[in-house]
Amino acid sequence: MTEVELKAFTRVVTQYFNNVTGTAAQLGLPYIKGERQETFDYTGVIGISGSRKGGVYYTAGKQLLEALGAFILGDEPLDDEALYDLVGELTNTIAGNMREIFGSNFLISVPIIMKGKIDDIVIKLKPPVFIIPIIWNGMNSHLAIGLE
Amino acid sequence: MKLLIVDDSNIMRRAIEKYLTDFNLELVGTAGDGEAALQLFKAHLPELVTLDITMPRMDGLACLDEIMRLRPETKVLVISALKDPSTGLQALRKGAKGFLAKPFSPEEIRSEVQQILGLSS
Numbered sequence: 001m002t003e004v005e006l007k008a009f010t011r012v013v014t015q016y017f018n019n020v021t022g023t024a025a026q027l028g029l030p031y032i033k034g035e036r037q038e039t040f041d042y043t044g045v046i047g048i049s050g051s052r053k054g055g056v057y058y059t060a061g062k063q064l065l066e067a068l069g070a071f072i073l074g075d076e077p078l079d080d081e082a083l084y085d086l087v088g089e090l091t092n093t094i095a096g097n098m099r100e101i102f103g104s105n106f107l108i109s110v111p112i113i114m115k116g117k118i119d120d121i122v123i124k125l126k127p128p129v130f131i132i133p134i135i136w137n138g139m140n141s142h143l144a145i146g147l148e
Numbered sequence: 149m150k151l152l153i154v155d156d157s158n159i160m161r162r163a164i165e166k167y168l169t170d171f172n173l174e175l176v177g178t179a180g181d182g183e184a185a186l187q188l189f190k191a192h193l194p195e196l197v198t199l200d201i202t203m204p205r206m207d208g209l210a211c212l213d214e215i216m217r218l219r220p221e222t223k224v225l226v227i228s229a230l231k232d233p234s235t236g237l238q239a240l241r242k243g244a245k246g247f248l249a250k251p252f253s254p255e256e257i258r259s260e261v262q263q264i265l266g267l268s269s
Contacts, residue, residue, distance in 0.1 A: 019251045072163050082159055089157040092202060093250045096229025104234045110156060110204050 001130065001147050006030060008101040009056075010132055012094050013143055017136050021071045028133030038131055038142055041065075042083055043114045044091030050107035053148045054126035058091040060141035067137060088113045094143065149265070150194035153178045154185040154211065155227070156203040160250075164198050164227070167254040168261060182206025186214050193219060196265070198257075199244070201228040201235070209242065216243040223264050227252065 010027050017025035043059040060068075065086050069078040078086070088111030095108045125146025132143045151173040155161050161178045176192035179185035181203045189197070197215060201208035208226060215222050226239040229250040236247040245264045248257060262268075 016251055019253065069159065072159060073166065076162065076166070085158045089159055092157075093229040096202065096250065097231045099230050099232035099235065104230075104232045106232075108202060108230075110202060 001145065005101065005147075006130060006132075006145070009094070009098065009143065009145055012097045013132065013134055016090070016094060016097070017134075021068065021136070023137060025134045025136040028135065030130050030132045033129040033131050033144060033146075038144065039114075040141060041115065042087040044088040045112045045114065046091050046095040047109035047112075048095070048106065048147060049109075051102060051105035054146045056091065056095050056143065056145045056147075057125070058087060058094060058141065058143050060087060060090075061139060064136065064139040064141055067139065084113045084115065087111075149196055150174045150176045150192055152176055152185065152188055152192065152194040152197045154180075154182070154197060154203070154208065155200040156180045157200075160200070160227075164257065167257050170258070171261060171265070180204075182208060182211030182214075185211050189215055189222075190218065195221075195223060196261070197222060197224045199224055199226050201226060201230055201239070209238065212239065212242050212244060225257075225260055225264055227257070 014024050039059040040061040042065060043057050045055060045057040047055045062083060065083045066078055069086050092111050099106045126148045127146060129144050129146035134141045134143060153161050153164050165175060176194050177188040179188055183205045199208045199212060212224055215224060224244045225246045225248060226244045227248045231249045239247050246260045248260050
């Protein structure tokens with residue numbers, strides 16, 4: 001993956017939080033994923049095919065998703081199922097928005113959603129997997145990208 | 149006017165319903181995939197449909213084809229994360245009246261619906 005593509009991902013993430021909440025996310029320095037556990041409470045995974053192959057996942061804690069959900073639905077209650085749904089939708093939106101850069105042959109799957117600390121995310125991320133740390137309102141999350 | 153909301157995300161279905169409350173539309177159903185959407189569409193023949201694209205079983209563009217075949221005058225607003233221009237154009241060519249990229253604000257979807265329904269702001 002090129003530096004330009006990585007920057008495009010960071011721009012899409014920044015725009016997402018800004019559009020939905022009015023507060024831009026702060027992005028940490030991207031790094032290449034090693035052996036260390038890199039997931040929070042909820043993780044949404046999207047498989048990529050077509051012009052590029054691999055996948056992306058977005059992983060966040062419960063507190064962040066509850067706060068984000070409150071921006072979308074106001075004071076409507078968010079149960080556990082809604083938080084699963086939200087992490088999948090967020091991942092889908094970020095991956096889908098990237099078609100602006102990669103074109104319409106950048107094909108994205110429906111999201112797969114996982115909960116808890118996952119030792120081995122069995123997904124088709126192609127190494128090297130880049131992790132973009134995302135901090136929004138003081139809460140951490142990650143976007144991971146592994147494309148051929 | 150009858151409304152059908154189609155999106156595989158429950159949060160998005162709830163958000164769209166909430167944001168469109170002021171239009172006094174009659175929500176006839178919500179669906180999480182294209183097949184379920186078509187069943188509801190045939191049963192209720194809604195005049196307005198908000199339609200996601202990336203969904204399990206039947207995607208939104210295939211669903212749009214069927215809706216246009218069944219009732220071409222249906223006003224369909226495609227709402228999708230697929231932000232490339234060709235996807236938006238494809239939806240419009242198939243008969244959608246509007247295309248809104250995710251993420252969207254309450255004001256953006258209200259504005260799109262207002263335009264599709266021909267309502268003055």
